[in-house]
Amino acid sequence: xxxxxxxxxxxxxxTKGHEDILLRGLQLFDKIIIAIGYNTSKHQRYFDVDxxxxxIEEAYEGRPEISVLIYNELTAGFAKKHNAKYLLRGLRNxxxxxxxxxxxxLNRNQNPELETVFLITSPKYAHISSSIIREVHxxxxxxxxxxxxxxxx
Numbered sequence: 266x267x268x269x270x271x272x273x274x275x276x277x278x279x280t281k282g283h284e285d286i287l288l289r290g291l292q293l294f295d296k297i298i299i300a301i302g303y304n305t306s307k308h309q310r311y312f313d314v315d316x317x318x319x320x321i322e323e324a325y326e327g328r329p330e331i332s333v334l335i336y337n338e339l340t341a342g343f344a345k346k347h348n349a350k351y352l353l354r355g356l357r358n359x360x361x362x363x364x365x366x367x368x369x370x371l372n373r374n375q376n377p378e379l380e381t382v383f384l385i386t387s388p389k390y391a392h393i394s395s396s397i398i399r400e401v402h403x404x405x406x407x408x409x410x411x412x413x414x415x416x417x418x
Contacts, residue, residue, distance in 0.1 A: 278311075287331065314335055
């Protein structure tokens, strides 16, 4: 049976830290679905969601074990719809763990078959966060070292 993991997040933007977790996750799972959570009524994205999907798909073109989907529902339900028995999450620090642990418990309550697998971000990427990347980009800074694709505007 194929081991499918859902890698959920807002990915606004998808960073090299996310890529680190994705590529290392492929050592554990046969297929990973990058699931971009998107709710138009609750959150204004900095990077357009369709553009982000395109960037990620282009970055992993020719890698059928990686796919990208947008969703607007409970993560546990979305995982079940796509036969994903695992959630893949990255942890940069203990603050991330506290937050992610609560979410993992809730997801398990909603879908008892769903296991959350945490990978510790590699030290060289632990300082990267989407919010910092957005701020640097907003003020005209170069963010190319932090992204696995080139932003074309």
